[in-house]
Amino acid sequence: MNDSLPGGIAMIYYTKEQFLESPDFPFHIEPYEFHSNAIAPHKHEFIECVFVAEGEGEHIYRGETYPIARGDFFVIEPQAEHGYRVTGSVPMVVYNILFLPELLETELRQLSQVTPFIRFFYLEPMLRVSSEFQYHLKLTVNEGLETKFLLDRIVGEYGKKELGYRLCVKAMLMELFISLSRWYEKRVSEPLSAVRDEKSVMAWVCEFMKLHYAQPIMMEQIYQMCGMSAAAFTAKFKQYAGKTFMEYRNEVRIGMACELLRGSGDKIIHIAQEVGFNDLSHFNKAFKQLTGKTPGQFRSAARTTGKSSNLATISED
Known part of the structure; x- marks a missing residue:
């Protein structure tokens, strides 16, 4: 990689071979306890889901700094520069779930038909640079306990690697993503057009499609997220892009x-x-x-x- 940090320091880049189990099961999960003040900025070629189980700190994402604390869950897309800083007096404990999309190819295609999942899993990472959006899902105490219980079960299955563990891991991951989508839906009701002008909304849609062109996302989901009717979205998108969606x-x-x-x-x-x-x-x-x-x-x-x-x-x- 040619990426570097200020001062010419090379960017740390983590590959799938370093972390994921194998090409036919590209997955890894592990709880980490951070005692140091900082975790160096880095990039990776896989998706990273993060759950903060204990402590508090800051997440440095693409040059922006966000506070994180117990109960936070967020998604880091591949190739995104990010790092952590511990700010509290106690260690920060996080669960890292690492995987490639092909691990759950069929399941993710099905979930792509669920608008709250699209907003949380795909759209949220794109909108973090705007302070107008909450960039992570803040779980309640009960939701956090449920999430930690499920993650500990996944850690156990993955660590023991007993007969059928891969199927169990995938099933529990789907349970986790569905639960997160449900909780997210309860919190987020504003369409994009409520906090962005129409030109910016169309720009986000174009960027979104460039990043997720292969997903079976329906236009209906897009115009619903934009808070527009089908006719209004169709007209405004064509006016902005010069072509239909x-x-x-x-x-x-x-x-x-x-x-x-x-x-x-x-x-x-x-x-x-x-x-x-x-x-x-x-x-x-x-x-x-x-x-x-x-x-x-x-x-x-x-x-x-x-x-x-x-x-x-x-x-x-």
């Missing part, structure tokens, strides 16, 4: 597919699925509509010439 998402997906076709040897059907198309014929049609070539033709041209048109060029035509 579906056209924009397809361009993002096809743009990523182009990168994968140029840089990997994966089968076309696998690339289609990776960027969010479950129907290969739909992928082929959308790809040709945007690039003028079939995926196979695009890959052949890229291999022959070492370069090919990209969506930036397409959009300018």
Whole structure:
């Protein structure tokens, strides 16, 4: 990694190989007790869910500092720079749940149809830089005890590794995420448009789709989160982006597919699925509509010439 901190100090970067169990079970959980005043800023290539079980401190996230204390639960997306600072007189105890999305690919796709889960798991990390948003879920005493009990069960299963432990871990993770979504829903009722002007809302939507283009998120969920009707959202998005929501998402997906076709040897059907198309014929049609070539033709041209048109060029035509 070329990232560095002020003064030329290299950024600590944690890889999946360092922490996660294996490629077919990319998961790790561990409670940590922090006594020192600071945990150095770092990045990692996996999702990190954090539950503060004891103590208090500060979370430094992308240069911004937020207070954290017992009962806080939050999500750190991959490649986000963050660190911790202990501020209280007692150690800070946190549970770290680390995993790659493919661990729960089917389950996360199902949960992606639940709007509160989308807001907490995907949208909250994007909005932390604004003080207008609460960047973490503050659990009540009872919710915190329930969460700690469930996390201790996951730690036990994962540590013992008895017959069927992977299935048990995944089931309990889903129970945790569903509980968090329910608690989050009770706390958050304001649509994005209540605290942001319409232009900013549309900008957030575009950024959100760039980050989560492969998720089966429905436009209905997006316009509900924006606090708009379908007609109002459709009109305002097209006015902002110059294209419909579906056209924009397809361009993002096809743009990523182009990168994968140029840089990997994966089968076309696998690339289609990776960027969010479950129907290969739909992928082929959308790809040709945007690039003028079939995926196979695009890959052949890229291999022959070492370069090919990209969506930036397409959009300018």
